Amino acid sequence: DTGVSQNPRHKITKRGQNVTFRCDPISEHNRLYWYRQTLGQGPEFLTYFQNEAQLEKSRLLSDRFSAERPKGSFSTLEIQRTEQGDSAMYLCASSPGETNNEQFFGPGTRLTVL
Amino acid sequence: AQSVAQPEDQVNVAEGNPLTVKCTYSVSGNPYLFWYVQYPNRGLQFLLKYITGDNLVKGSYGFEAEFNKSQTSFHLKKPSALVSDSALYFCAVRDEGDKIIFGKGTRLHILP
Numbered sequence: 001d002t003g004v005s006q007n008p009r010h011k012i013t014k015r016g017q018n019v020t021f022r023c024d025p026i027s028e029h030n031r032l033y034w035y036r037q038t039l040g041q042g043p044e045f046l047t048y049f050q051n052e053a054q055l056e057k058s059r060l061l062s063d064r065f066s067a068e069r070p071k072g073s074f075s076t077l078e079i080q081r082t083e084q085g086d087s088a089m090y091l092c093a094s095s096p097g098e099t100n101n102e103q104f105f106g107p108g109t110r111l112t113v114l
Numbered sequence: 115a116q117s118v119a120q121p122e123d124q125v126n127v128a129e130g131n132p133l134t135v136k137c138t139y140s141v142s143g144n145p146y147l148f149w150y151v152q153y154p155n156r157g158l159q160f161l162l163k164y165i166t167g168d169n170l171v172k173g174s175y176g177f178e179a180e181f182n183k184s185q186t187s188f189h190l191k192k193p194s195a196l197v198s199d200s201a202l203y204f205c206a207v208r209d210e211g212d213k214i215i216f217g218k219g220t221r222l223h224i225l226p
Binding site: 003004031033040041042043044045048055056091093095101102103104105106107108 | 148150155156157158159160163204206209211212213214215216217218219
């Protein structure tokens with residue numbers, strides 16, 4: 001399967017713990033995006049990368065959130081000191097990088113904070 | 115800021131009947147519009163996009179969408195619904211930096 005992959009698919013953690021998610025984009029896709037989706041809502045943009053450069057961060061992304069794409073391939077999203085409000089589906093997407101290309105989404109990581 | 119609105123939380127259609135899922139948009143400049151579908155336990159799948167050109171855009175699985183500039187709408191359509199079309203559908207618009215702004219979604223139920 002050459003699509004976008006995300007790991008883990010599910011994560012249950014206790015409030016206050018740190019969690020890290022991984023996204024592997026489609027090979028040679030320059031752009032990588034992170035979104036968050038809560039129940040009954042559409043995905044909301046968090047941040048995106050052009051190769052290894054993080055170009056934009058949403059105001060939704062508090063200081064407890066950090067994302068990296070160190071070699072311009074896979075990306076990690078870390079949430080420190082998790083809160084119950086962080087419970088959501090975290091989606092990763094990639095695109096070839098030309099403007100107006102569609103984004104290809106991974107299956108998501110469902111985070112539950114107890 | 116760019117935005118889209120999906121006025122219906124849920125749409126019910128009998129199998130074999132035509133379906134329409136509504137979307138209106140608000141943009142500054144030229145709109146770049148998308149439709150995505152989300153099946154249970156699966157990621158979002160791209161259906162179609164409007165960038166420029168013909169107002170009727172054809173996409174995957176027999177879906178099409180009609181761009182209407184005067185009504186600022188981009189409704190998703192299919193001539194004959196299948197039970198397997200039952201899913202959550204999202205209208206979306208490109209924002210600055212190529213990120214996508216999604217609507218709240220419309221749940222489509224196709225009744226056998």
